[in-house]
Amino acid sequence: MLPGIVVLIAVLLVLVVLHVLDDAFKVLREHGDLPIKVSMRWSIRATWILLVLALGRFLLPEGAFDADPVSPDPLPQVATYAEDGLWSGADTARLAYLDDELEARIRYGRELITRTAAFLGPNGSVAHLTNGMNCQNCHLDAGTRPWGNNYGAVWSTYPNMRSRSGKLESVEKRVNDCMERSLNGVALDSVSKEMRAIVAYMEWLGTGIAKDSVPKGTGIERLAFLDRAADPARGHEVFTSKCVSCHGPQGEGVMSKDGATYLYPPLWGEHSYNQGAGLFRLSRFAGYVKANMPQGSTYEHPQLSDEETWDVAAFVNSQPRPTKDLTGDWPDISKKPIDHPFGPYVDTFTETQHKYGPFAPIAAFYKKP
Ligand code: HEC
Ligand code: HEC
DSSP states (O other), X not given: OOOHHHHHHHHHHHHHHHHHHHHHHHHHHHTTOOSSOOOOHHHHHHHHHHHHHHHHHHHSOTTTTXXXXXXXXXXXXXXXXXXXXXXXXXXXXXXGGSOHHHHHHXXXXXXXXXXXXXXXXXXXXXXXXXXXXXHHHHSHHHHTSTTSSOOTTHHHHOSEEETTTTEEEOHHHHHHHHHHTTTOSOOOOTTSHHHHHHHHHHHHHTTTOOTTOOOTTOSOOOOOOOSSOOOHHHHHHHHHHHTXXXXXXXXXXXXXXXXXXXXXXXXXXXXXXXXXXXXXXXXXXXXXXXXXXXXXXXXXXXXXXHHHHHHHHHHHTTSOOOOOOOTTSOSSGGGSOTTOOOOOOSSOOOHHHHHHOOOHHHHHHTTOO
């Protein structure tokens, strides 16, 4: 589009030319040399109108003649994937296209995952329900990191029949399992603002994931079994060289300066997860650590060998931690995972072997891969 100032100058020039011509014709007419009556009157009027319009462009506010701005259709929410096709969360930038109330609820849910203790911990601003850890300590990057114990399959696979409780578990029940075990705390009321926010966040994370499907990279990696029992003494050495700098000599962790959440969460002791938690199973601990610890490791660039990983899992899970009454768990004992360390079992392997392995013979007994 021509800049207004150019149009203005052009119109002025045309006006001057027309006036000169008009005068010239007038002189010719008066001298009677011109047989026909030629007049520039109408051209001059039209050009004046143009001039007024061109001037108006400067006086009117920008965009006054544009069509009314129409708000664009909200962009659909989408899932994101790493280059190798592993699920890596829903696109946070698109949260802004949801209606304000829903967006706020999902964002609050996300904060409850990343900074749980600030809201629900021992000094929490909402309630005092948990041990001071954050969900994100174990569900990395707000539950979106590939093989970082992410939530990619939560919305698509719950409600879900779970053998630990022998019941059909809703998302709320599963969240509360971690509240009571991993966070060694108390369940959230399922109608509370906090639970509704966490569930909304889980639903939004499930964007684009078909019911019953499990995206690649979801949850925790499965490591191959060692052909020996995992060894806490060797694991102690791994801990001392690779973990102690952050998690502390007593596995007690380090609080952040503001005292709200841990900078480095505890691995054992009274503020850690209890014996009913998923990480208390060696395979879960090892799978989590292999792809994510020491901090900076990824599933593509792990820093520990499988042996070191199983051994450090054995060391950490042989240290003291809170207990939990587990008598209601695994009502059908034949459904216990092979690395559930508490009997009774339908097999004849000892609790010690169920805890540290070797696991291959137990897996063979149950015909598990
Ligand atoms: C100490 C570590 C830890 C903490 C802290 C923790 N979790 Fe978990 N969570 C786990 C483990 C381990 C699993 C089981 C993963 C598996 O078996 O593949 C799990 C599983 C889950 C699942 C089911 C995932 C699935 O795909 O089946 C949900 C939902 C969940 N946690 C929510 C939460 C929420 C919400 C919080 C915070 C209130 C939380 N967790 C805190 C360790 C933790
Ligand atoms: C450079 C610091 C650092 C080192 C070294 C490190 N971690 Fe961690 N670890 C962290 C941080 C930080 C988190 C929490 C991650 C988050 O919240 O995003 C964490 C979380 C964990 C968790 C889950 C939460 C919990 O407290 O139970 C486990 C298990 C764990 N680390 C084990 C290990 C093991 C085993 C090693 C040694 C092989 C190790 N870490 C080395 C920083 C470290």
